[in-house]
Amino acid sequence: VPSDSRDRMVRAAVDLFRERGYAATSLGDVLARSGAPRGSIYHHFPGGKAELAAEALRRYSAASVRFLTRAVEGGSAADVVRAFVGYAADGLARSGFQQGCPVAGVALDLTQEDGALAAVVTEAFAAWRAVLRAALERDGATPAQARRLAALVVASVEGALLLARAERSTAPLDDVKVELVSHVRAALATTGR
């Protein structure tokens, strides 16, 4: 059975990485926010901070992929794009423009040595792209086009989250959403013809 402390620590880590990134988040911060006892971190995460971060990213990735997958099942590719942008915008707005994307927050702080964590980051990005690619192909995109569009969507959302958090406004996300939906629609219409 997963311990309660452990779970709270992972959740706190996700939130903190969304707010200040990996390097600026101390284990003390995680402990303070989660209310977990100091000694527990090494027990639950023998690999230390990096292992905690890996788990946090995996959890965030899994949740967002589940969300995306549901959107894919219930709507068109354009709907999925809208859902993806909305997912990011929601998290940001709900937290008073504090919480961006934890994957980005970790990715930017990594140096070459953190191989294991870097792999988790890459995997998280890949998972999003895979879901988007599948939806785009399902709706008529060629494989190459789907790959490019998926990259554009993920990149735009990550970047827009950056802009939006910086200026404390969802405007960049809203703008990106409009253009993304229009572009995807046009691309699929052209291809499908």
Added chain:
Amino acid sequence: VPSDSRDRMVRAAVDLFRERGYAATSLGDVLARSGAPRGSIYHHFPGGKAELAAEALRRYSAASVRFLTRAVEGGSAADVVRAFVGYAADGLARSGFQQGCPVAGVALDLTQEDGALAAVVTEAFAAWRAVLRAALERDGATPAQARRLAALVVASVEGALLLARAERSTAPLDDVKVELVSHVRAALATTGR
């Protein structure tokens, strides 16, 4: 006359923020890479690390804006987009997939207290968007459309840089470039008609 040490420190800071972000970069790292004397930090940057970072971002922003402006003067909006993506891709590839965007590297690590630095970050993003917006309007976009497209371009490039650095490949940047150019072209064509 601007001191040599000061200059080297700023350049080292830019590079390090591109590689590992703000929080993961210590002043010791900056000193080591720049070869600057230890006692000089507070002489040149009484505000400490934050002031050094502000200067580093301003310098990077100014250089990239100069580059973008030249592209605007010499080509279409689509050319500017290509140049912008290329600028990011070049820096990344030239550094062996180490150096992303220093503005992003700082932005993600900031907490609410770093007001001054946050302002510099916002300003840097705004500067890029302003140049792009102007070029788009010049080429026929409506103000609102130009604003949205500029947001999309800046966001896509920042995000693609993230993806590209993570997977040590320029593929995401290349993919984003193709889609961005195609979308901007289509948008301007529609509007201008």
Added chain:
Amino acid sequence: VPSDSRDRMVRAAVDLFRERGYAATSLGDVLARSGAPRGSIYHHFPGGKAELAAEALRRYSAASVRFLTRAVEGGSAADVVRAFVGYAADGLARSGFQQGCPVAGVALDLTQEDGALAAVVTEAFAAWRAVLRAALERDGATPAQARRLAALVVASVEGALLLARAERSTAPLDDVKVELVSHVRAALATTGR
């Protein structure tokens, strides 16, 4: 029935104290080397690390005293000295010059508060000296002389083990053995005359 885990832990502790002393040996090291389960420490050794160490020293002391006693029964005092030095040299050489004397390894790391462990250390030294004293008296030494020679022998061996481990060679032990045997022989000859 003596538990298997318990036994393995004691043996691992002996070896580790011989290699790195008391303070540098963590319970985790003991667990890792013995393969014993983590939770068992407090079951078997309610007194914690100190109690484990006490038991380890007692076991080592008992084994070496048995060895010495057999040498006493089978030979002259000079033979006993040879056996004593050889016992130390064997353990050291067999372990690739890793394992010295666990009693020394514990003794040096103790502070004034560790009364119980200090007593075990003293007792271990006393036991060796007692056996040597008895053999020397049996072979003709006066009580005072036997006491002094026993101190010299134990001290020399402990010290030579230190030197030998440090320079990864049995030379100091060999040198000490030669001189010790010669001195003991001369002393007994003079007395007995």
Added chain:
Amino acid sequence: VPSDSRDRMVRAAVDLFRERGYAATSLGDVLARSGAPRGSIYHHFPGGKAELAAEALRRYSAASVRFLTRAVEGGSAADVVRAFVGYAADGLARSGFQQGCPVAGVALDLTQEDGALAAVVTEAFAAWRAVLRAALERDGATPAQARRLAALVVASVEGALLLARAERSTAPLDDVKVELVSHVRAALATTGR
């Protein structure tokens, strides 16, 4: 100019290693006893605890070698032995039977990785032996005999210090002194004949 803090830290380290060895001495202990500020340690000893220990051992070694050398200049080999044992006994007795030999205290706690420190330990032992060997040869010993006798003397003193500290009495040192002097005298007399 050597800083005052630095000097006090080294002296505190020597004393603490004499009392509890290397592993049981924390940098916090050194700081507390020396009154030095925490931030200074890394400035003075970039190599951390190991570098501080190396310096402490070198200082103790140098001081004791100076002492031994003076004894060599002013007396016979037997006098040197007496001085050597007395040096150890004095330090121990003066400190209320707390302070043994710092070289031993470090040597026992080292693992295979601490190569640099181990070299300093070996060097310290070698220095004592060299001085003793020279004095013995000067007084008529053959080279091989001098080597063996020097090993015996150093080993005996180190070991006797161990015993003496453990039982809080100088008796082992006194006993060893008597036997050592008698043995060295006899050895030199025999050789010189």
Added chain:
DNA sequence: ACCGGCGGGACGACCCGTTTAT
């Protein structure tokens, strides 16, 4: 003005010896 030595306190992550709850 610029720079080096040094000091200074606060945390950083890691991990240790121990106890509570099975």
Added chain:
DNA sequence: ATAAACGGGTCGTCCCGCCGGT
């Protein structure tokens, strides 16, 4: 008889003053 959990403490080092030189 064992795993989960717990605080306290380790070393490293970070960011930052304060002087004395030059």
